[in-house]
Amino acid sequence: MAVSILQAMFSGLALGSIYALVALGFNIxxxxxxxxxxxxxxxxxxxxxxxxxxxxxxxxxxxxxxxxQAEVTLxxxxxxxxxxxxxxxxxxxxxxxAAIRPFIGQGGLAWVMxxxxxxxxxxxxxxxxxxxxxxxxxxxxGSEVLRIGGAGVLPQEILVLCVSIALMLCxxxxxxKTRLGKAVRAVAxxxxxxxxxxxxxxxxxxxxxxxSASLAGIAGLLIAPITTASVFMGLTLALKAFxxxxxxxxxxPRGCMLGGFLLGLIEAMVGLWHAELREISIFLLIIFVxxxxxxxxxxxxxxxxx
Amino acid sequence: MRQYKHLFGVVAFxxxxxxxxxxxxxxxxxxxLFLIGVNYLAAAGLNVLVGYAxxxxxxxxxxxxxxxxxxxxxxxxxxxxxxxxxxAAGAMAGLFGVVIALPALRVRGPAxxxxxxxxxxxxxxxxxxxxxxxxxxxxIYGVLPLTFAGQPLDARQWVWLVLAxxxxxxxxxxxxxxxxxGRAFMAVNTAExxxxxxxxxxxxxxxxxxxxxxxxxxxxxxxxxxQNQYINSDFITFNLSVFFLLIVLFGGRxxxxxxxxxxxxxxLDAFLxxxxxxxxxxxxxxxxxxxxxxxxGLSGAFxxxxxxxxxxxxxxxxxxxxxxxxxxxQASGEALAGGxxxxxxxxxxxxxxxxxxxNNLDIEIQSGHxxxxxxxxxxxxxxxxxxxxxIVPPSKGSIEFRGKxxxxxxxxxxxxxxxxxxxxxxxxxxDMSVIDNVKVGLHQHIRTGFWAYLLxxxxxxxxxxxxxxQALQILQFLGLQEHARALAGSLPYGLQRRVxxxxxxxxxxxxxxxxxxxxxxxxxxxxxLVEVIRSIRDLGITILLIEHHMDLVMAISDHVIxxxxxxxxxxxxxxxxxxxxxxxxxxxxxxxxEEDAAPAALGESHV
Numbered sequence: 001m002a003v004s005i006l007q008a009m010f011s012g013l014a015l016g017s018i019y020a021l022v023a024l025g026f027n028i029x030x031x032x033x034x035x036x037x038x039x040x041x042x043x044x045x046x047x048x049x050x051x052x053x054x055x056x057x058x059x060x061x062x063x064x065x066x067x068x069q070a071e072v073t074l075x076x077x078x079x080x081x082x083x084x085x086x087x088x089x090x091x092x093x094x095x096x097x098a099a100i101r102p103f104i105g106q107g108g109l110a111w112v113m114x115x116x117x118x119x120x121x122x123x124x125x126x127x128x129x130x131x132x133x134x135x136x137x138x139x140x141x142g143s144e145v146l147r148i149g150g151a152g153v154l155p156q157e158i159l160v161l162c163v164s165i166a167l168m169l170c171x172x173x174x175x176x177k178t179r180l181g182k183a184v185r186a187v188a189x190x191x192x193x194x195x196x197x198x199x200x201x202x203x204x205x206x207x208x209x210x211x212s213a214s215l216a217g218i219a220g221l222l223i224a225p226i227t228t229a230s231v232f233m234g235l236t237l238a239l240k241a242f243x244x245x246x247x248x249x250x251x252x253p254r255g256c257m258l259g260g261f262l263l264g265l266i267e268a269m270v271g272l273w274h275a276e277l278r279e280i281s282i283f284l285l286i287i288f289v290x291x292x293x294x295x296x297x298x299x300x301x302x303x304x305x306x
Numbered sequence: 307m308r309q310y311k312h313l314f315g316v317v318a319f320x321x322x323x324x325x326x327x328x329x330x331x332x333x334x335x336x337x338x339l340f341l342i343g344v345n346y347l348a349a350a351g352l353n354v355l356v357g358y359a360x361x362x363x364x365x366x367x368x369x370x371x372x373x374x375x376x377x378x379x380x381x382x383x384x385x386x387x388x389x390x391x392x393x394a395a396g397a398m399a400g401l402f403g404v405v406i407a408l409p410a411l412r413v414r415g416p417a418x419x420x421x422x423x424x425x426x427x428x429x430x431x432x433x434x435x436x437x438x439x440x441x442x443x444x445x446i447y448g449v450l451p452l453t454f455a456g457q458p459l460d461a462r463q464w465v466w467l468v469l470a471x472x473x474x475x476x477x478x479x480x481x482x483x484x485x486x487x488g489r490a491f492m493a494v495n496t497a498e499x500x501x502x503x504x505x506x507x508x509x510x511x512x513x514x515x516x517x518x519x520x521x522x523x524x525x526x527x528x529x530x531x532x533q534n535q536y537i538n539s540d541f542i543t544f545n546l547s548v549f550f551l552l553i554v555l556f557g558g559r560x561x562x563x564x565x566x567x568x569x570x571x572x573x574l575d576a577f578l579x580x581x582x583x584x585x586x587x588x589x590x591x592x593x594x595x596x597x598x599x600x601x602x603g604l605s606g607a608f609x610x611x612x613x614x615x616x617x618x619x620x621x622x623x624x625x626x627x628x629x630x631x632x633x634x635x636q637a638s639g640e641a642l643a644g645g646x647x648x649x650x651x652x653x654x655x656x657x658x659x660x661x662x663x664x665n666n667l668d669i670e671i672q673s674g675h676x677x678x679x680x681x682x683x684x685x686x687x688x689x690x691x692x693x694x695x696x697i698v699p700p701s702k703g704s705i706e707f708r709g710k711x712x713x714x715x716x717x718x719x720x721x722x723x724x725x726x727x728x729x730x731x732x733x734x735x736x737d738m739s740v741i742d743n744v745k746v747g748l749h750q751h752i753r754t755g756f757w758a759y760l761l762x763x764x765x766x767x768x769x770x771x772x773x774x775x776q777a778l779q780i781l782q783f784l785g786l787q788e789h790a791r792a793l794a795g796s797l798p799y800g801l802q803r804r805v806x807x808x809x810x811x812x813x814x815x816x817x818x819x820x821x822x823x824x825x826x827x828x829x830x831x832x833x834x835l836v837e838v839i840r841s842i843r844d845l846g847i848t849i850l851l852i853e854h855h856m857d858l859v860m861a862i863s864d865h866v867i868x869x870x871x872x873x874x875x876x877x878x879x880x881x882x883x884x885x886x887x888x889x890x891x892x893x894x895x896x897x898x899x900e901e902d903a904a905p906a907a908l909g910e911s912h913v
Contacts, residue, residue: 035416036416038416038419038420098594099594102598103597106601109362109415109416109419110597110601112362112415112416112419113362113551113555113593113594113597114593114594114597116364116548116590116593117589117590117591117592117593117594117595117597118590118594119590120545120548120586120587120589120590120593121587121590121591121594123586123590124583124586124587124590125587127583128583235423235427235544236427239420239423239424239427242420243424246413246417246420246421250417276431276432276435276436279427279428279431279432280428280431280432282424283424283425283428286409286421286424287408287409290409290412290413290421291412294412294413
């Protein structure tokens with residue numbers, strides 16, 4: 001029993017770090033523009049498939065096909081990560097200019113609809129390119145199960161955990177210690193005041209969408225070896241990532257990380273007990289949090305001015 | 307008259323559509339017609355939620371599923387009568403509508419959209435993974451179809467059935483949305499705080515909108531299931547939720563929007579069904595680009611072409627002018643004898659972190675008087691008004707209004723007790739006409755209930771006519787009658803302030819709180835305002851106002867309360883307060899040399 005709990009904890013943390021990455025993507029654009037990409041899940045899908053294709057091309061295959069374990073080395077995995085970040089970053093710019101910017105400041109949540117529309121378009125393009133069947137991406141660290149305290153852990157799970165924690169630490173330091181981070185936080189507080197202080201707000205906002213899209217892409221690349229890449233996995237993942245953000249506090253990056261890990265753990269533990277209750281338990285948790293602490297665990301309550 | 311014209315139009319339309327199944331027995335055409343009807347039904351309800359109440363839901367596939375599976379399980383597993391199961395499907399979906407509405411009371415905007423997506427996904431998972439009950443992808447066979455004279459409906463009868471249901475839904479929702487309920491939904495949509503402050507319970511109307519949309523969506527699900535005699539989990543997808551929402555957004559916010567949307571998108575859907583990949587791609591593209599091209603949907607685009615004037619807008623205000631005396635006597639009917647204590651606070655305290663905008667305040671408001679609340683910026687005047695009207699809960703202390711404690715009461719209930727207010731930063735329902743703004747204020751005095759409105763009973767029509775008359779009287783009282791038909795948001799600033807006053811008066815307050823009524827007014831308008839406030843007082847309405855125009859304060863106040871840093875530093879008759887050294891110090895600082903010159907300065911300038 002203890003062993004299976006330990007095992008569930010590892011996979012929960014790995015999954016949770018994926019949620020945390022995507023949730024951070026929600027956080028950074030929400031803080032700077034009060035909007036975010038509802039198609040984030042589809043971006044994650046795109047990231048995963050782009051990475052598989054890059055790996056295939058690096059191995060000398062067509063962009064579609066199946067990969068052998070030996071063809072995925074750490075170096076190639078790293079290269080595909082860079083390629084994914086570049087392409088997804090560009091996509092972030094596109095989504096900002098096509099689906100966010102025209103609707104910012106408009107009532108009626110037009111940007112919610114437009115980003116969902118954008119996500120559906122991305123999903124169907126992916127469907128047209130790669131087809132509906134899932135693609136297997138071997139982990140660069142192999143698939144041999146490691147034993148930690150008796151619990152079986154996939155090496156990819158450890159990689160996911162390490163890479164995402166490293167990324168989060170980086171982001172945290174950048175946001176807190178650098179000039180750029182200060183500018184981003186200034187825009188988050190008040191974009192009009194930030195403009196007056198000579199900060200290029202548009203550049204910061206575009207950067208936020210680039211980072212957000214890249215994070216989703218990286219999350220896709222990291223999770224693909226665990227779950228295989230499927231065109232239809234986006235919605236649920238994005239939803240859980242957003243749930244993490246709500247639980248932890250959408251306005252607080254550290255809250256988003258905490259929420260991600262928390263949700264991953266809860267999901268793994270509930271899955272141990274009754275696999276079909278995972279989604280319901282998360283939804284119940286959300287309602288619970290909304291009732292007790294609508295601003296999230298680490299979020300700040302916004303006082304509405306009347 | 308116009309009512310009958312509309313009815314005639316609907317009957318003619320229904321007769322025309324009803325003829326189609328007589329002319330053709332092409333199964334495909336009949337199926338498409340049936341689907342248009344079903345989609346219209348779902349969208350008509352969803353329009354109440356999205357278009358009127360302004361709550362975006364992306365989880366209505368979940369409610370569709372509730373209706374579909376209720377009909378399926380109740381007939382196939384429990385052997386219920388198909389019509390009974392059909393009715394149960396609507397009821398069950400309505401019940402789940404309450405469930406999905408609960409988070410909506412806590413979160414707004416994008417977070418709400420996300421939570422509704424969550425609801426849809428959970429339902430999708432439940433029906434696809436809980437095999438024992440819902441049979442997942444395999445599906446439930448043997449669902450009983452609806453019957454007529456003991457026989458299952460044929461393809462033609464299904465079309466006639468959805469046509470009848472569609473007409474019924476259209477008529478009922480039209481009755482509902484043209485009156486008190488439609489106004490309340492719109493008010494909740496545009497300014498929640500303002501809606502509460504004129505006596506509309508935001509809570510109640512949000513839940514109601516969710517339930518209405520859930521019921522029609524549940525019926526839609528039951529219709530599809532009972533017509534196919536089969537349902538499986540593949541029906542229930544996020545794309546279905548998007549499709550429903552798309553119909554509403556594409557159609558636009560009008561009672562006819564869902565029909566336009568349902569016709570166009572169902573036909574498009576049928577046309578694109580051959581290329582499934584392209585189908586969803588098109589929805590994505592439509593969602594993205596329809597918003598650029600037609601932010602108000604198809605019906606909005608049409609309406610811009612044929613700008614229609616609603617019935618009361620054509621009504622001449624001149625000869626039909628009702629005597630305002632009737633309204634005045636009603637307005638003052640509840641007024642108390644002068645000189646009683648109407649409102650009393652004791653030890654009222656509120657802190658935001660280290661800032662204490664309200665510090666142990668004891669105030670008394672005498673009925674029949676005009677009280678002014680003055681003090682430098684940041685003294686906590688607006689916070690006090692917000693606490694009194696229930697928008698901000700106090701940390702400590704008691705408020706007694708007409709002998710009852712109102713601490714912790716919801717804002718709309720405090721309003722119903724007779725406490726009306728206006729806002730410093732105008733909170734009008736900008737997209738509604740001036741007269742509709744005032745009629746929202748009359749909301750709580752229109753006693754006819756939901757069912758009477760839904761069924762278009764004469765009582766509802768009578769109450770609406772009476773509300774229109776009263777609203778016109780109030781507008782006339784404030785000299786706004788010629789603007790009755792204008793959109794509130796389109797008026798100049800000074801008039802908008804007066805519309806807000808009219809709206810507050812419509813709630814028939816015994817105590818009226820005015821937050822800087824003269825802010826932004828020119829000297830002439832300010833002088834008029836003094837007259838208006840006097841005549842309101844003469845109606846027997848007690849007034850508490852915040853103002854920076856000292857000449858206005860001095861001219862009309864019976865009693866002045868001075869706040870500084872959340873504390874009451876002085877109160878009394880205007881002249882006494884004017885000379886009070888603490889007041890002068892608060893406004894001008896404590897520099898000894900200036901103290902002598904100060905009272906004169908206070909008397910004339912705007913501080």
